[in-house]
Amino acid sequence: MPPNKSVRNGLQAHTTVREDVDVIVIGAGLAGLMAAVHAVNAGARVRLIAQGWGQQMVTPGWLSVCDRAEDDVIAEVRGYAALHPEHPYGRAGDDAMVAGLESFRSAAEAVGLPYAQRKKDGHNMRLITLLGGVQRAMIAPRGIAAGDLTDHHGPLLLVGFAGWRDFYAEMTAANLRRQGIDARALAVELPDQDRWWDLWPGDLARHFDAAPFREMIARQVAPHVAGVARVGFPAVLGMAEHPHVLDDLARQIGRPVFEIPTLPASTAGVRLTDRLRRWLLRQGARVQIGHPVVRGVVEGRRCTGVEVASLGHPTLFRADQFILATGGVYNGGIQTDESGRVWEPLFDLPVVTPEVESRADWYHDTLLIERGHPIHRQTGLRVSTDLLPLDAAGEPVLDNVYVAGQLLAGFNPLTDGCAEGIALATAYKAVHTALELDA
């Protein structure tokens, strides 16, 4: 199948043209959502168009900025970016990175979903994974951050639900114990278990929104907290009422509570996405999910609009500036096929591809090797320091399409521990460059 070439000469027949906005953001991952937030905050008219919600719906929920940093995370990123100007952090620059993180925290706070980080030393937190591993991350939703192991050594009680398939507290606790972390498990009962055979984390989280359900759980946990410093649950502590659920459970149990991210879908991601979406709508931004952009319309080096699949005929949406945040291999921003072709489907932009002979070498022979695989490490778009897409000769291909997030080349989002940091830094940078704002 040929790639969807961007249309360079006019429009397809039967295309409806919709009114102009200042900025169209393509993609609804962390980068796309935050790009829309930045543009709205700058007073721009914004339309966000995406095929579906982005990767925050499946990631654990904490924000990896530079997981490998042993001490000050920002300092580590600054040092790395200075030495690696081609890396997305190098492209975005230090100021955008710091401002991107800070403005994300403000935005999250503004929608009632505070995120926490270690203000006093700027280090990564040490957070608990589903299997009982210890994962470093700089920023996390308050409920997950409350499980930070750094300064706390008291015994942990991990609460699971008997017969629930997505959290096995005993296995998590056992893996923590072998790393010297004092943890034990407790299984509590859910009522009417027969009904729960296909219960997703989000389903359970919605039950926690209801006070009687919380009380039923708290009553079972409270007798077991003697000598326990904190109580961990899978990340199902409420959906719409999440902040209140956290506080209310802690009050009822008499101990601080924290969350451990579960298998997808990510409740942390659902909570964040839902609230940012509603905030954008309230600010007058348009948010269109489900009808994907199928191609960019380009005249010379300017994009004049994007065609969106809709019932019956494509619809053209025009804007002055475009933020391309369609994601990488997982999200569909990069497409691949059996012949080994790798392409960017909306503008057919030049793509960096794995430096290997054929598709046979996209992966190494063992899955969980340290730096991951070429198809993830060496795929994406090269961009200028303004985040404009570049051709092989290093010349910008388009003058008003700015690239943000996982579509960028130069890192492996699965292994490098910086995926969310890059999304936030480049979304900030892209919007501020596009709208010529002071950083």
Next chain:
Amino acid sequence: METTSVDVLVIGGGATGAAALYDLARRGVKALLVEQNDLTTGTSGRYHGLLHSGGRYVISDFDTAVECITENTILRRIAPFAIEDTGGMFVATSQDPEDFPARWAAACAKAGIAAEKLTPDQARAIEPALTHDIAAAYRVPDASCDSFDLNHGFITAARTLGSDAWIYQRVTGFLRDGDAVVGAELVDTRTGEQRRVHAACVLNATGPWAGVVAGLLGLDVMIRLDRGSMVAMNIRWVNTIINRLRPPSDGDILVPVGTVCVLGTTSIRTEDPADKHVEVWEVSKILQEADPVVPGVRQGRALRAWAGVRPLYEPPAELAQLETGHDVSRRFAVIDHTERDGLRGFVTVVGGKLTTCRMMAEQAVDVVCQQLGVSARCTTADEPLPVPESSPRHYHQLSHRVDRQEHGALPGALICECEVVTQPQLEAHIASYGDQPVALDDLRRDLRLGMGPCQAGFCGYRAAAILQAAHQSTPEEATRALGDFVNERFRGVRSLLYGHQLRQFTLDELIYRRTLGLDALLDLDQPQAEEVRDAAE
């Protein structure tokens, strides 16, 4: 050392060994089957699912074609529970040799294979996904066969008649009495426990391992090992088996099996009886060859790829002249080593097709019985196999499982959504192993855990935790079990990681690394690099 005595020891838990065990049991001969892995894990299990009408061999290998149609008819009668009567079609495009279809049809007539000529419109009315470029089309009595079900049917029936089958027992040597083989020594590949089995006769039905097993006795059985790869697409692109109507070559068949469609095959010479490698170029080749017959299939979503090793038997002199295994006869041979090597009590059966497994067993058991002085004739074609009630056969039929799940017959948490496997099923299967070690990959074979589109991304963690709880294993063991399973699944899909399946597996890798932290936990078990260096110095 534990010692057992039987009349006949059958080595090999594939289709031929299982059919032989059943055949012996029906003739009143007490037999024991031993298999080095689980049942149906060799060539029989790594198979495309095509119960041949014989049409595929009718030009290149007429005798095999006749055997296929004979056995096709018999297996439909005796093992209907393992067979879906999809029917088959042979289709030539304008790219294929023009004179071939007429020659082929004439040969089918001679072999007794009912090949009904179809117009292109008739062919497309049956299979709308077929190309518009149809030069010739015929309908044949192919069918889709589940080799796990068939094997299970033979074994269950043999057990009912007093025979037995032991798994994870590898033959390490033979017991000799002068010029006679009188048994074998076994080792349990899981526990290391050794056993001795005394038998009046040993049947070597080990497929690609036949040369290795015969080699333990110093016998020279020439097997040509030929690896063939297959790709399962995520939907049934066709409901009829489609064969390319041309001389056999790579990528000739599409086989609807259960919910998927298997495309195959390739033919690559190998020296390793356990070769399971699938090269990326093989996948490309298979898809490229299938696409002209069923346009668009190349862009479809490929779920799994696997390879099986065909044990081809041919007198040595002819082997060297032939380039690929497609040309080598698919006939089988029963070797009576009394005549050939002066060694009594040892019979080898090798070559053949899954379709002809019953006939292979019959002829091999005839020789065995001759040595034993048993005169009972073969009756395996005479009456249907009992339907194995307690069999895991339903686990191979997704629609059946979904139906049961939706009507409350499969209670408990749904652990593997893709293949509909519940927590109570997992726990029951873990318990059925008793105190034997059980790997997640064993549960995959038993229940199809992790075999669907997501390839264990979600159920791997859940199953590892359930296994840990059942066995009270340490977190190190449980984490390692998950790591092994994840890597095993990765190897299975590695050649298919493009397009949709690449996106799916990127999600899986995200879960393993970021959500579970599996990579870091596995690293805890690894000695630190410095320690390794220190130890080396």
